[in-house]
Every structure is written in C-alpha cells, then in structure tokens.
Amino acid sequence: MKKYILAVLVDNKPGVLTHVSGLISRRAFNIESISAGYTEDEDVTRINIEVSVEDDRELEQVVNQLGKLIDVIKIVNLGLVDSIVRELVLLKVRATKGSLADIRNIVDIFRGNIVDVSPENVVIELTGSQSKINAICEMLEDFEIIEIARTGAIALSRGPIPIKNM
Amino acid sequence: MNGAQAILESLKRENVDLVFGYPGGAVLDLYDAVYQARFPHILTRHEQGAVHAADGYARATGKVGVVFATSGPGATNLITGIATANMDSVPLVCFTGQVTNPLIGKDSFQEADIVGITTPITKHNYLVKRASELPRVIKEAFFIARTGRPGPVVIDIAKDVFTTVLDYEYPQKVKLRGYKGDFTGDEGQIRDVVEALGEAKRPVFFIGGGVTLSNQTEVMREIVKNTGIPVVSSLMGLGCIPAKQEGFLGMVGMHGSYAANMAVQKSDLLIGIGVRFDDRVTGKIDAFAPNAKIVHFEVDKAEINKNIFSHYPVIGDLRWSLPIFNEQLQGSGEDYLDRFAKWHKQVVDMDRECPFSYKTNDKVIMPQQLIDTVSGMVDENTIVVTDVGQHQMWAAQFFNSRNPRQFITSGGLGTMGYGLPAALGAKLGCPDKRVVLFTGDGSVMMNCQEMSTAADNNIDIKVVLLHNRVLGMVTQWQRMFYGKRYSQTLLGGKTDYVKLAQAMGMEACRIEKPQELEASLEKALNVKGPMLIDVMLPANEDVLPMVAPGAQLDNMVLGGAEA
Ligand SMILES: Cc1ncc(C[n+]2csc(CCOP(=O)(O)OP(=O)(O)O)c2C)c(N)n1
Ligand SMILES: [Mg+2]
Numbered sequence: 001m002k003k004y005i006l007a008v009l010v011d012n013k014p015g016v017l018t019h020v021s022g023l024i025s026r027r028a029f030n031i032e033s034i035s036a037g038y039t040e041d042e043d044v045t046r047i048n049i050e051v052s053v054e055d056d057r058e059l060e061q062v063v064n065q066l067g068k069l070i071d072v073i074k075i076v077n078l079g080l081v082d083s084i085v086r087e088l089v090l091l092k093v094r095a096t097k098g099s100l101a102d103i104r105n106i107v108d109i110f111r112g113n114i115v116d117v118s119p120e121n122v123v124i125e126l127t128g129s130q131s132k133i134n135a136i137c138e139m140l141e142d143f144e145i146i147e148i149a150r151t152g153a154i155a156l157s158r159g160p161i162p163i164k165n166m
Numbered sequence: 167m168n169g170a171q172a173i174l175e176s177l178k179r180e181n182v183d184l185v186f187g188y189p190g191g192a193v194l195d196l197y198d199a200v201y202q203a204r205f206p207h208i209l210t211r212h213e214q215g216a217v218h219a220a221d222g223y224a225r226a227t228g229k230v231g232v233v234f235a236t237s238g239p240g241a242t243n244l245i246t247g248i249a250t251a252n253m254d255s256v257p258l259v260c261f262t263g264q265v266t267n268p269l270i271g272k273d274s275f276q277e278a279d280i281v282g283i284t285t286p287i288t289k290h291n292y293l294v295k296r297a298s299e300l301p302r303v304i305k306e307a308f309f310i311a312r313t314g315r316p317g318p319v320v321i322d323i324a325k326d327v328f329t330t331v332l333d334y335e336y337p338q339k340v341k342l343r344g345y346k347g348d349f350t351g352d353e354g355q356i357r358d359v360v361e362a363l364g365e366a367k368r369p370v371f372f373i374g375g376g377v378t379l380s381n382q383t384e385v386m387r388e389i390v391k392n393t394g395i396p397v398v399s400s401l402m403g404l405g406c407i408p409a410k411q412e413g414f415l416g417m418v419g420m421h422g423s424y425a426a427n428m429a430v431q432k433s434d435l436l437i438g439i440g441v442r443f444d445d446r447v448t449g450k451i452d453a454f455a456p457n458a459k460i461v462h463f464e465v466d467k468a469e470i471n472k473n474i475f476s477h478y479p480v481i482g483d484l485r486w487s488l489p490i491f492n493e494q495l496q497g498s499g500e501d502y503l504d505r506f507a508k509w510h511k512q513v514v515d516m517d518r519e520c521p522f523s524y525k526t527n528d529k530v531i532m533p534q535q536l537i538d539t540v541s542g543m544v545d546e547n548t549i550v551v552t553d554v555g556q557h558q559m560w561a562a563q564f565f566n567s568r569n570p571r572q573f574i575t576s577g578g579l580g581t582m583g584y585g586l587p588a589a590l591g592a593k594l595g596c597p598d599k600r601v602v603l604f605t606g607d608g609s610v611m612m613n614c615q616e617m618s619t620a621a622d623n624n625i626d627i628k629v630v631l632l633h634n635r636v637l638g639m640v641t642q643w644q645r646m647f648y649g650k651r652y653s654q655t656l657l658g659g660k661t662d663y664v665k666l667a668q669a670m671g672m673e674a675c676r677i678e679k680p681q682e683l684e685a686s687l688e689k690a691l692n693v694k695g696p697m698l699i700d701v702m703l704p705a706n707e708d709v710l711p712m713v714a715p716g717a718q719l720d721n722m723v724l725g726g727a728e729a
Contacts, residue, residue: 064468
C-alpha cells in the first residue's frame with residue numbers, strides 16, 4: 001500500500017461533502033484521513049484526502065472518479081510534487097508534579113507546546129509530519145495518554161504556484 | 167411568478183414537452199401549476215413507472231426525460247429507476263418535493279434525505295431551499311444530464327419554495343467551475359490508433375451504448391463500411407450496425423454469439439468505442455482478448471483502465487473523436503478493406519457455421535421462434551423494449567435491430583419491471599414508431615399497474631409476454647450450477663395475464679400453439695391501441711451460447727440447432 005495526499009478544490013456549496021464521502025464509500029477507496037477548510041477564494045473549499053492505494057491504476061481511479069464529481073474543480077496529487085506535509089495533534093496526557101518536568105522535556109525536544117495545564121493533566125499541541133507525531137505519542141505513552149485529536153495530513157506544494165494553476 | 171411556475175417556465179425553455187409523475191403533499195403546489203398551465207403530464211400508477219417511462223422516452227428520443235414525485239415515499243419509489251438510468255447513462259431530471267424548510271431534518275411526515283440517498287446513483291443532485299436558486303439549478307441540471315456522459319440529476323425542492331415569489335430570469339449560460347460539458351481531447355491519441363491499425367492483422371470493433379448516446383451511428387457505420395473491420399456489440403450497442411450486415415457478429419459476452427466471442431479472443435487489436443468492459447462482456451478479465459492490444463474511445467476518463475488496461479486510450483466525446491478518426495483513416499492511404507479481407511471472411515465464416523439458432527417443433531412455441539417471427543413481421547420503424555431475463559437475451563439475439571435508439575433495455579442494472587413503463591415512454595416520445603415490448607411473466611408483474619396507464623391514455627404498445635411460468639433466467643442458473651434445485655423460481659401458473667390486462671382496460675389475447683403463431687400474432691400486432699399477447703412457452707429452455715460467470719469467452723456452452 002502506498003499513501004498519497006490529494007488536494008481537492010471544490011465548490012463551496014451545500015452537498016459537496018456528501019458527494020465526496022458518498023463517492024469514497026461507493027467505490028470502496030481506502031481513506032486514511034480527510035479534512036476540509038476555507039481557502040483564499042471564498043467560493044472554494046479545499047479538501048485534503050490522504051489515500052492508500054495498491055498501485056498506480058487504483059490511484060488513477062481515485063483521482064478520475066473524484067474528478068468526475070461536478071463540484072470538484074481541481075485535484076492535485078501532492079504526493080507527486082515537492083510539497084510540505086503537516087498534521088496537527090492535540091494530546092491530553094496524565095501529569096503529576098513529579099512527571100511534569102519530564103513531559104515538558106519531551107515536548108521541547110519535539111518543539112511542541114503545552115497549551116493547558118491542570119493539576120492532573122496537560123494538553124500538548126504539536127504540528128509536524130506523521131512520523132514525528134507518532135514518535136511523540138510513543139514517548140508519552142509512559143505517562144498515559146488520556147485522549148488524542150489529530151487533524152489528518154494537509155499539504156502545500158513548495159514554490160510560488162498554487163495548485164489551482166498547476 | 168412563484169417557484170412552481172418558475173419550474174414549468176424553465177422546462178419550456180429546455181423544450182420539455184412531456185413530464186411523467188405522481189402527485190402528493192409536498193408537490194401539491196407544483197401540480198396546481200401544472201393544472202393551471204395545462205402542462206403536458208402523464209400520470210403513471212407508481213413513481214417507479216414514472217421514472218422508467220421518462221427513461222424509455224429519453225432513450226428513444228435522445229432528449230432529457232423529466233419526472234415529478236412527492237417527498238418521502240414518492241421520492242424513494244424513484245430509486246430503482248434512477249439507478250437504472252445511471253448505469254446506462256440515460257439523461258433524466260427528476261424533481262422531488264421535500265418537506266418545508268423549517269421541517270427539514272426533524273424526521274417530519276414524509277421526509278427522506280433524497281440527496282443523501284441518491285448521491286451514489288446520480289450524476290449530480292441538488293437540494294433547493296431558496297426559490298431564487300431555481301433557474302440556475304434547473305439550467306445546470308439539464309446541462310449536466312445531457313452533456314458528456316449523460317446521466318440522471320435529482321432536484322429536491324423544499325415545499326415552501328414552490329409558493330415563494332421570485333424575480334424570474336432564466337440564465338443564458340451555465341457557470342460551473344468544475345464541469346465544462348465539452349470533452350475534446352488529444353488528436354495525437356487518435357493518430358496512435360490509426361498507426362496501431364497499420365500494424366494490426368485481426369482488428370475488431372467493440373461498440374457500445376456510447377455510440378448511440380452521442381448520436382455517432384452514421385460515422386460509425388461509415389468507418390465500418392470503409393475498413394471492413396468486424397464488429398461486435400455490447401447489449402447497449404445493438405442497433406448501431408444493422409443486425410444482418412455482413413461482418414456484424416452481434417452481441418459479445420456471456421450470451422454473445424460464437425463468432426463475436428471467438429473474434430474477440432483471436433483479435434490482435436480490440437477497438438472499444440463507447441463501452442465500459444462490463445463483466446458480463448469480458449468474462450474472466452485476465453483471459454479477455456488475450457492477444458489484443460486494447461483501444462478505448464471513451465468520454466468518461468474514469469472508465470479508462472477501470473476494468474481493463476488500455477494501450478491506446480482516446481479520451482473525449484465520440485462527437486469529437488469519431489469524425490476525426492474517420493478522416494484520419496480515409497487520409498491514411500491504406501486499403502483497409504483489402505488488408506482485412508481475409509480476417510473479415512474468417513469471422514463471417516465462423517458466424518455462418520455457428521449462428522444463433524434454435525429448433526422448432528409442432529407441439530410448443532419456442533421463445534426464440536416467437537422473437538424471430540415478430541421480428542419478421544415489423545418494419546425497421548419499430549422500437550423494441552425488453553424486460554430482464556431470458557426473454558431479454560433472446561430478444562437481443564434474435565430481433566433484427568436495424569437502427570439506434572430502437573432496442574431499449576436495462577443493461578447495466580438489469581431491472582425487472584423496467585420494460586412496460588419504458589415502452590410507454592418510448593411510444594409517447596416516438597408516436598410514429600411501432601413499439602413492441604418483450605417481457606416475462608416475472609418481470610411484467612413488477613410494474614403491471616402501468617397497464618392501466620397504457621389503457622387510460624390509449625398508448626399504443628404491444629406487450630408480447632413470454633410466458634414460461636418460471637423466473638427463467640434464474641432457473642437456468644439453478645439448472646446449470648445448482649443441481650436443478652428450483653428454489654423460489656417456479657410461478658404457480660394460476661394468474662391469468664389476459665384477464666389481468668383486460669381488467670386494466672387493455673385488450674389481450676393468448677397464443678398457445680405453434681400452428682397459430684403467425685396468424686394470431688399478425689392479427690394482434692395490428693390491433694389499434696394497447697394490447698397484451700400472452701404467448702405460452704415451455705419452461706426449461708436455456709439461453710445459449712453461455713459463458714459461465716468468471717470463465718473465459720472462448721469457453722462457451724453452445725447449443726441451438728446443432729446441439
Ligand atoms: C428487480 C429484480 N429482481 C430480481 C432480479 C433477478 N432476476 C434476473 S432475471 C430474473 C427472472 C426473470 O423472470 P421473467 O421475467 O419471467 O423472465 P424469463 O427469464 O422467464 O424470460 C430474476 C428474478 C432482477 N434482475 N431484477
Ligand atoms: Mg418467465
């Protein structure tokens with residue numbers, strides 16, 4: 001299985017997410033994560049889809065089937081161009097007076113932030129590649145991770161050209 | 167002008183001359199506008215009938231079929247018909263009523279999420295919550311339904327939208343950022359095909375519904391005439407090349423002809439045109455056309471490499487690609503007729519040796535004989551509609567289809583119950599053509615209420631019922647693969663279809679003996695008005711040849727006269 005991040009520009013209209021998610025389930029595509037948000041153009045939403053495929057033919061199917069949706073304006077496979085990939089994670093971790101310093105050390109090494117502290121826990125914010133996020137999760141397991149929220153991967157190509165002009 | 171009137175006005179701008187539908191609470195205002203405008207409308211007896219009728223109308227005319235239905239159960243009754251149209255790329259626009267805006271999402275009376283339900287079976291769909299959106303949405307819907315690879319579009323409309331007053335202006339142009347509806351491609355891809363043809367020794371054209379949908383029959387016929395390349399067809403492609411033309415080998419696939427299947431297997435260049443390499447055609451995909459390079463002319467990019475890898479894709483509307491292909495072939499300086507003469511003769515000989523065939527006797531009417539006889543009695547201005555089952559395959563094999571849009575059948579979804587309402591739609595769309603429906607005793611029951619529609623509107627269709635007292639196609643599989651365990655496939659035989667039709671207000675007759683077949687058929691087919699002809703047939707006939715599911719195409723169970 002190979003993973004790619006597709007950046008999908010769609011019309012910012014009701015029903016779009018139904019169409020995209022309906023297509024994914026109907027065609028039985030393997031989706032690792034999906035996220036959506038506004039863009040520099042108020043009529044356009046950007047959907048980031050992280051997809052796992054067996055081979056190039058399956059990848060071609062995913063792209064072409066998505067491309068058929070009327071509300072899809074543009075699809076670029078950012079896995080195939082030089083791009084920056086990031087994911088945001090929020091972690092709620094058990095913390096006592098005794099363990100707080102150790103936790104802070106780990107967070108510093110990973111260049112994360114502690115964004116909330118209470119007597120029994122901290123909330124950590126971290127952005128990075130998926131492997132970095134996986135690594136911090138592993139490190140913090142000793143302290144008990146109470147809850148995880150991850151956004152899934154988003155990506156942007158390097159250089160001045162936006163995907164709508166690619 | 168209110169929303170309901172705006173819809174009818176927009177339909178006029180789209181040259182819609184007939185709507186099929188069924189009223190209800192959520193569309194009362196729409197129907198009030200229909201009444202006041204005297205908008206042409208056919209009331210079917212079930213929403214499924216309405217959508218199949220609109221589908222038959224669209225396939226026969228090439229125009230967009232239009233349907234009205236109410237919210238909740240009215241709309242869900244459309245589902246099978248929408249899925250049927252979607253699988254066969256039929257342009258439809260279905261208007262469904264939705265509960266009023268404030269009640270949406272509250273599980274209100276007769277509420278169903280139609281956009282959610284129809285998303286996987288439509289080309290596109292809309293929920294309209296504001297009247298001001300109607301003109302744009304309707305304009306887009308018709309454009310989307312009929313351009314590119316056609317398909318059904320659903321417009322779900324909140325009830326209060328129908329009565330809301332709006333400033334009506336129908337847009338001149340469609341503005342869609344992600345869909346242009348114009349599918350021209352790369353001429354280089356066509357040149358590559360012409361080049362490949364220069365090397366080929368045993369090319370075969372494999373044509374499908376796309377040729378009909380894009381109205382490219384004439385160009386296709388010219389290409390075939392000028393090159394002498396043998397042609398096989400999918401179920402959806404029948405009628406494009408006249409069935410009896412030499413070099414046309416008929417349907418390919420599970421119940422395809424011996425020559426069609428063998429030609430594909432021997433071919434070294436298989437040129438698919440407006441097809442999607444369905445599993446009913448290819449059989450075992452890895453063993454399909456094993457010696458051939460695959461060419462794929464197709465408007466829908468997602469079809470390329472979906473089921474089979476194509477060495478030479480030609481992506482674009484056949485309206486664009488086929489005329490260029492034709493020109494390039496003519497300009498190539500090759501004498502294709504001469505080059506492929508030997509191959510042409512080889513497949514024609516195969517076809518002669520092993521045609522679709524059957525044996526008759528003096529005790530019972532054979533189903534193939536029935537189709538053959540009807541075929542001989544009607545002229546080329548006849549539309550044949552079928553239901554789904556053995557009778558459908560026999561109609562495909564034995565009816566002499568001579569023109570596009572005149573063999574109307576549910577191919578992709580295989581929807582029993584499609585035939586009768588589709589036949590009504592076809593007749594209403596083409597009043598000058600004769601319409602004959604071949605249906606089964608199982609299938610016809612699934613929408614038999616539409617006999618009433620036929621009778622009340624005096625829609626002149628001839629319903630030829632292939633009455634074998636079984637769900638024949640299923641019994642065939644049970645006979646071949648399940649040790650003749652006929653689980654739930656034997657109909658009791660108590661139902662009198664003649665009386666049923668008469669009770670609905672149609673004329674009807676029964677034919678039981680081979681000796682009376684011709685005379686009785688001749689008489690019945692020439693009755694004016696809707697007529698059911700109940701033809702009694704034996705129960706245990708098989709459709710042959712047959713390629714078992716998952717087997718390769720040259721592994722056919724043959725049959726017919728020789729068997
Ligand atoms: C709506 C629907 N239900 C079930 C089937 C499965 N099926 C395919 S053919 C067939 C039998 C059709 O019987 P009949 O209409 O009598 O035709 P025959 O095969 O006897 O000619 C059935 C049940 C189907 N295609 N469509
Ligand atoms: Mg039957």
